[in-house]
Amino acid sequence: MTISKSNGFIRKYGVIFGLVGIIIFFAIESPNYFFTPSNFILISKQSSINILLALGEMFVILTAGIDLSVGAIAGLVGAVSAGTIVATGNLFLGLAAGIGVGIAFGLINGVIVAFAKVPAFIATLATMSAITGITLIYTQGEPIWNLPSSFDFIGQGNLADIPFSIILMALAFIAAWIILEKTKYGRHVYAVGGNIKASRAAGIKISAVLVSVYAISGLLSAIGGIVLASRLGTAEPTAGSGYELDAIAAVVLGGTSLFGGEGWVVGTIIGGYIIAVLNNGMTIMNISAYYQEVVKGLVILLAVMLTSFGKKYWNE
């Protein structure tokens, strides 16, 4: 919404062309395995966890913040949910506990940033480290096994032939889109990221906006963490590590400015898909995991360079 036609065109649509280009490339290289309906469902499933985290991350980045703790929260929530379910045998209690923990740590991040005025990078780097530690303490460093099959459904089951994790991702996308595009609150998120002083002067409650975006990020990380544990069938203590980088990459690939105030929800989804398609396509092409990381890094760099070049060109 914030991107006007005159200078945001490339930034906004360039990423779509990027995704289409990558898909065409792999479709030519591997028409029989890559370019099949079942593989696209697989890609969606593979991207769902990252996109859940990225959507939360996007709220934070729009306010010119950053949340490095999303992966750590996802890991802790998986463990807490699994642990609670194993201990009590109650699925819903387990899910509620996990989601509660996710929101709580999001709120803690938000309060540290909004009230203690600690820069978001430092604040969430610290909580990332602390949360990772808490997860290890809670699990004693051991994975949690023996989860009921009802729990497996979240990450592995289908609803009307559609994987449930894709449905969750779609719901989160729709909710984020509505909130950011259609509501008063969404406008406030963009404004605070764009100019915090002018937003304050316009009567926006800055602290409330800041705390809430981290809480939203915590909530979505929690959902992502539950899907992850469910998909693996066990809660690994370190399952979430590294997820923050993919989430941030998806947001930035999608054209959201790290300086805040500018971004497009659809872009984040596409950014998430670019990462997933790359992972999937390179695996199908039998490229070693080591090289995959290098290629992924280069593609992200290239994409961001192209969008900023396009933006400059379009501005002239």
Next chain:
Amino acid sequence: MDILKVEEIKKSFSGVNVLKNINLSIKSGELHAIVGENGAGKSTLMKIIAGELEPDSGKIYLNGKEVQFHSPLDAINSGIALIHQEFSLVPQLTVYENIFLGREISKRFLGINFVDRKEMKKEAQAVLKTFGIENIPVDSKIKDLSVANKQLTEIAKALSTNSKILIMDEPTAALTLRETEKLFSILTNLKSNGVTIIFISHRLEEIFQIADSVSILRNGELIATKQINEVSMEEIVSMMIGKSMSNRFPPKPSKKIGDKFFEARNLSSDSFKGINFSLRKGEILGIAGLVGCGNTQVGESIYGLRKFDGEIYFEGKKINISKPTDAIEHGIFLVPEDRHDLGLVLQLSVKENHSLPNLDLFSKVGFVSTSIEKKSVKDTISYLNTKVSSINQRVDNLSGGNQQKVVLGKWLVRSPKILILDEPTRGIDVGAKFEIYKFIYEQSSKGVGIILISSELAEVLNLSDRILVMSEGRITGELDPQSATQEDILRLAVKGKES
């Protein structure tokens, strides 16, 4: 002898023709004024001459030779300096660092060039001194300066380049009479040293005071270039806006000023002391003073943007204001002085900026109603005659005056009880000023109390029902605009300064 000539310059932004075939000659050693409505293309033309924008087509001749600038540095190296309307200073850096940005003075030590901060500070101090503004501390950060001091730093920065052609885009918009006079004596001095000056202003009196010739732009076209003694103010205005305008101020409405409903008692902070005043319903209270006198800070404090001591009484009760939302709840609004700092979110569109403080009015259960929103934006735009290519245009692509109209316009939607206007017409053209004055009268006739902070004395004298003058953070007197003159204001404005 023409030192600078532009020929058939065309420029468009995303399909909108902003400059249509401009031909302009500037004589060596003259002070050439450029005037025109907001959005006429003045700043765009200047940026092209100073190498910041490239024209779509057209030629630029310097001393008869064609030149092509691909960057501002090219222009600076050819002796052209531009003083921006929207400042080009780096907020996190200090005054002296900004003055020497890109031209840092260095000293060699062990074969390596190190920046010589001591020398830079000394030089910066000297530059400020020639300008008589040595009271700006050279090592304070730009973001901590007032708008006027930012403007003065921007001017000092350009002066320190020793350019042959100095382009000034609305340098006086944020200055009071005193600084303006100082600036003019410097300009006269520069002129006698052979510097050519291009000068943009919406304050037409200034142009008659110092310009040798004037060019009028309208809608991207050059309407005329005249020697200043060949034209009258009325002719310039009618060439600018395409119709004649007999009065600069609308007729004073016959209104009844109501009861006292607001009182500030003994307000003080680090920028003002012992401020006592009251405001009546429907009254326009002017607060005048020189740059740095503290009137802006008083206004911002009442709106909750700054910490202060003292008491505020409103509608018979003592009220507590510690943040803008408190003031807004009581119906007290502020149109801030610095539009880039406090007024606008530059990445957002005209529509989104307009809506920012008004979303509660435009939304139902938290959802923004686009139809109500659009109508409100469009009404405001047509009321203030704001020039935008669409309501979704980003505000940082608007001309300076049109940005100001967006800032002002967003508060027109609400029904305020008190409106604090801090330089409401900064950078606004004569036609639009008239509309804003009419709006101020309309509001005050409805019973809104208005606090008008302005550096334009004519504005304060014409609009106010009562004038307070501040100097060095204190109120130094109260004047009745019926009988007061500009000199009276100035006398109070420097009181306590000489000693």
